[in-house]
Amino acid sequence: MTKADILYVNNIKEIIEDGYSTEDGKVRPHYKDGTPAHTLFITQVYEKYDISKGEFPITTLRPTAWKSGIKEILWIYQDQSNKLEVLKNKYNIHWWDDWNVGDGTIGQRYGATVKKYDLMNKLLNGIKDQPYGRRHIIDMYQYSDFEETKGLHPCAFMTEWSVRGEYLDVTLIQRSNDYLVAGHINKIQYVALLMMVAKATGYKPGIFAHHIQNLHIYDRHISQAKELLQRKPSDKNPKLILDTDKTNFYDFTLDDFKMVDYEPIKPQLKFELAI
Numbered sequence: 381m382t383k384a385d386i387l388y389v390n391n392i393k394e395i396i397e398d399g400y401s402t403e404d405g406k407v408r409p410h411y412k413d414g415t416p417a418h419t420l421f422i423t424q425v426y427e428k429y430d431i432s433k434g435e436f437p438i439t440t441l442r443p444t445a446w447k448s449g450i451k452e453i454l455w456i457y458q459d460q461s462n463k464l465e466v467l468k469n470k471y472n473i474h475w476w477d478d479w480n481v482g483d484g485t486i487g488q489r490y491g492a493t494v495k496k497y498d499l500m501n502k503l504l505n506g507i508k509d510q511p512y513g514r515r516h517i518i519d520m521y522q523y524s525d526f527e528e529t530k531g532l533h534p535c536a537f538m539t540e541w542s543v544r545g546e547y548l549d550v551t552l553i554q555r556s557n558d559y560l561v562a563g564h565i566n567k568i569q570y571v572a573l574l575m576m577v578a579k580a581t582g583y584k585p586g587i588f589a590h591h592i593q594n595l596h597i598y599d600r601h602i603s604q605a606k607e608l609l610q611r612k613p614s615d616k617n618p619k620l621i622l623d624t625d626k627t628n629f630y631d632f633t634l635d636d637f638k639m640v641d642y643e644p645i646k647p648q649l650k651f652e653l654a655i
């Protein structure tokens with residue numbers, strides 16, 4: 381059982397047993413049939429994985445769409461796009477379709493924000509020019525962007541980066557996390573980003589930390605959560621590897637990544653999305 385599996389099971393148990401229910405109030409998301417999508421949630425969850433010591437945040441209790449997750453990261457930070465057409469045609473990902481704001485985009489959000497403020501280049505140049513700087517931050521939570529267009533506010537919205545000798549560490553700050561639909565994917569995505577930024581700036585991937593303000597399970601996902609608690613994890617310790625000589629951040633592709641020792645428990649679970 382990996383560290384990730386232990387934390388995954390503990391968080392699911394804590395949410396089911398001690399989570400606070402939103403049923404006493406109004407909520408924004410709803411299911412396709414119009415029913416409000418309530419959650420059980422816990423707050424201020426913090427996890428730390430030392431990638432340089434072989435720790436890796438992937439659960440083996442279910443398959444994780446890690447390839448699609450990495451492709452979404454390329455869409456945000458390399459293409460710096462908010463266009464669903466790019467996500468579909470270039471990467472064959474459809475999971476943002478329900479958040480089309482009406483013009484084929486997800487609004488002035490995520491990749492469009494990275495582009496508007498040139499956040500990725502500022503980060504890469506900042507780390508190269510002043511390694512021990514304490515201002516290496518990407519912040520996609522921009523209120524002026526929210527006023528510009530409709531759209532879901534970014535969930536995994538901020539990263540803070542630190543050089544520590546030969547290592548690069550990152551903290552992902554996430555305001556809201558749909559634990560069973562995206563929780564497992566979000567972590568892999570940002571380890572992949574850590575690996576790419578580290579390679580592009582000449583460091584080794586160090587510590588990945590993740591702070592989640594509101595970690596929730598939707599009411600229509602509770603039976604799947606209980607099913608996960610019944611499963612026995614794999615005895616393997618999977619790892620993601622970025623295996624390439626490339627050093628230009630914008631040249632990395634999915635094919636440069638390999639997942640080794642990955643034998644997740646099947647079958648995959650199905651979820652009704654809260655929109």
Ligand SMILES: Nc1nc(=O)c2c([nH]1)NC[C@@H]1CN(c3ccc(C(=O)N[C@@H](CCC(=O)O)C(=O)O)cc3)CN21
Binds near residue numbers: 444448479532
């Ligand atoms: N309620 C909610 N949860 C989310 O996780 C979420 C949103 N809304 N809104 C925007 C995006 C869309 N996200 C999604 C939506 C669906 C899948 C999903 O269905 N994943 C399946 C299929 C993977 C595949 O296509 O390969 C999975 O097995 O992980 C994943 C992330 C993450 N975000």
Ligand SMILES: O=c1ccn([C@H]2C[C@H](O)[C@@H](COP(=O)(O)O)O2)c(=O)[nH]1
Binds near residue numbers: 409559566
């Ligand atoms: O990368 C992502 C994107 C979205 N989510 C989830 C978290 C919430 O369940 C919804 C967003 O709803 P809000 O009411 O805006 O919080 O999407 C995620 O977990 N990861």
